[in-house]
Amino acid sequence: MTLAPAAKASWSRGRIRTLGLVLLLLLLLGFPQIYPKSYVMGVMCRILLYAILAGSLNIINGYSGQFNIGHAGFFCVGAYSEALFAMKIGMSFWAALPLGGIMAALIGLVVSLPTFKLRGVYLAIVTLGASELIRLVALNWEGLTGGPMGVKGIPAPVLFGLRISKATRYYYIFLFLAVLFFFVTDRVVKSRVGRAWVAIREDEAAARSLGVETARYKAMNFMYGAFWAGIAGAAFAPYFKFISPDMFNLDEGFNILSMVIIGGQGTLAGPAVGAVIVNFLTEVLRPVAQYRMVLYALLIIGMMWLRPQGLVGVSNSILAERKAWRSRRKAAAPGGAAR
């Protein structure tokens, strides 16, 4: 068996990848020292924030094949949770942060529960409706959320007496969360749970016939993705110091979705790449902001035409199929098979 040489080859490839990641991490850590301009730091913060948001959406869309287009709702829940905990009962940022994630995860469970029997499109619409409902609750429940006037003056996190409010310092919070997200998600995706998700994505009926409890894993998947979106929201609220319901509308949801589609679904790097590209374009095209949205739209359409799994998406999967799987197999089998 040619096991030994194959093992050696993949080991060195893995080593190179790890080394590359460590270098990237060191570069990111040192970035503020190299280029401390506030504006650049602001952009980096935004990229890291969206890397987490897009990454968490990718868990749902790219790893389990469920179709969620209402991710802004979970982002909203996390942000409002943190803001309200901090302002109404004076909770510290470090306690409110995981709570924001947990609140979002609970909402994720509520959203996914009635939808197990729904197929692709219907689930998408329900997620859309749920996202809008969350925003509308924030908009109308004035007593709790301040309604359309939003929550102003959210207190900055304090670490060992140091107030973290300028972008240059807040960058480290975002970096820490992003690294944590990727590390944990990498572990989860490679575990049994992750493999169940991929099985569900590729062929749900087959997965079920092999004993995978699809309902349970789908729910876990939704909760996991929602959790990290909530964490991102909870980190975002004190950074921006002000949140209002229209920051979490459908357009924001489509913004996050476009990062996943353009960057890639089904891989960990994909959404990160998407976040970098989209936010980079945002800054470069700021003087002609309307054309930027046109460009994203064209990129999405282009991706669907040419490479549905995205730039760095997973290629050997149903996500990459442009023709339905069955018709491809029919074409491959000579003379067409009778089924």
Place this chain on the structure above:
Amino acid sequence: MAYYISQLINGICQGSIYALMAIGFSVVMGVVGLVTFTHGEVIMLGAFASYYAFAMFGNHLLVGILASFGASFLIGVVIYKVCYERFFDAPHHISLLCTIGMSMLLKNLAQILFGPNFKPLLEVLPNRFYGVGSVGISLVQLTVIATVISLSLLLFLFFNRTRWGVQLRAVCQDRKAASLMGINVKLTSMLGNCIGCGLGGVAGMLLAIYYQTLIATMGGPAGMKAFSASVLGGMTNVPSAALGGVVLGVVENLGITFTNASFRDVFAFLFLLGVLILRPEGFARKLGNRS
């Protein structure tokens, strides 16, 4: 009492606009077989087409109807070519994402071309009122309801009495069988899509006349309402979609009377989620085997 009656009339009028949007959406869904996110933007483009037509040719309703139908019809061709033609055999999420991209494209192009501000649309119809005191119906409301009814009748005649209509229904029911019968499925699908879009465009014009204003971002909420309404009928059944539209309009307006105007969209979404969760395939008998 008078208040509730006038709210009911508001509801029926708005409901009929929703019904027209939902009818267009159902036609597209039924014939093409794929969900579209672009219907809202088609509605918006129809409204703008009528706005410019009124500006160029004067305030005649027929001019507006022709302009909005025609413009949306043509946009339907573009949407078909970009989002549907390639993807009939592909997994559904690809065309869905394509339509999401298309709707973003249309919305932002509209904001660039037409400007991002509200545009007023005044005095298309004279401001007449028929009734007693506050209970009655305005000319605008009557015209809206009449337009929707006549267009629905025309659609019915088209589907049942013309050859093209029969072909469309056949494609709706079973694409493979239809193509075996010699029907040009691609062309028919495109025609169905364009008719549905055209109807949506006229609905857009009616929205603009009713609210006396239009804006490039009006497509989003309109599309959601169209969706909510047509889900009631399983997304492909036209009469149920119309009924869904009227029910949605009435529910919204009556709901607002008991709560606050800002709850309008809450009712629409609760309605949508309720129907989807309770009975996703809708309340009508299925016409074909579309999922």
Place this chain on the structure above:
Amino acid sequence: MRNTGRNLVAWLCALLAGAVVAGAATPTYRIGVLAPITGSNAEFGKGFQIATQMAAEEINAKGQMTIELVVKDSKGDPKESADLARQFGDDSSVMAIIGDFTSSCCMANAPIVDEAGLVQLSPTASNPAYASMSKYCFSIMGRQDGEAPFFSTYLLKKFAKAKKIGVLWVNSDWGKSAHDNLVAQARKDGLDVAADVNYMPDEQDFSSAIAKLRQAGPDHVILMDQGPVPTIINQIAQANWKDVKVTTLGPGTSAQILNLCKQNAEGLLLTTPFFIDASNGPAKAWSDKFQSRAGFPPTVHGACAYDCTYMLAAAIKNSGSKVTRESIQSNLKNLKGFVGLTGPITFNKDAGDVFRKYLIIAVEKGQFVRKTDYSYAN
């Protein structure tokens, strides 16, 4: 003949030298302008843009300093405004901000400008809670706990002799403060607040709100908003509600009302702290100049933006040789004896806002007509 050539060269050299010296002598100060150039309040945002530009050009022509305006479109959206405020804060060459238009945007920006130590001088934010949010927050419009009670006591009760009123207000920071102050005073004045309906910003369809108001049978309705007011007036007319008098607080003498409502605006009553008509000579010249640039006549909002620019210039001048964000703040706070286009302006002792006097204006024959005098309320 030969000498003219040499003389010409000499003249040109002198001019060039003069220009160089002049350019080197006047320092340039960058001032950010936040305004809703697009969106439902675009008329007022453009008013900001043009009025501040006019003021900056006049100040620059005097030669003592050069004001460079950095105009950004906040779209009337607090999120966008906060983003832009943050950018201004991070840009150390920006010395102060003129803007934003709505109280919502200004209040959202308050913690950001406070952090950055950057003055936010709003021409129009009138929520009484705004200026006390930070020592860097200023506004010269006049607080809603001044205008709304005036509206109730003098316009509604004394001038219009209203008995039963219906209030329709936009649910925003500004709308809420205007509504709360109006209703509180109305109750004290003995007016019957028969209906009280609000709506979300960006609402387009007011038919159900109007029906709710109508059901209560008021004799006067008060519309509290800015940009959407013409639409509401038209929808009231469309609902065939003829036996009610329409009044409005918020848009001032907006040209949009006359353009979009035409006949439907006849008889409309409103308040404003500033109005230009034949009796206000020097302001008329300014108004004509504004109109020739903008294509529409100015409202009090644009005039306030004009005054803001001059106030900042005065604060810069008073800072002497060392002009910093901090020096602008302290000199602005202590600015005494400033008289602008809109009248004398001195900030209140404990917060950076002002109280104003008001006028009552009516729409007659498609024009705005002043109905009362400043002394009416005294």
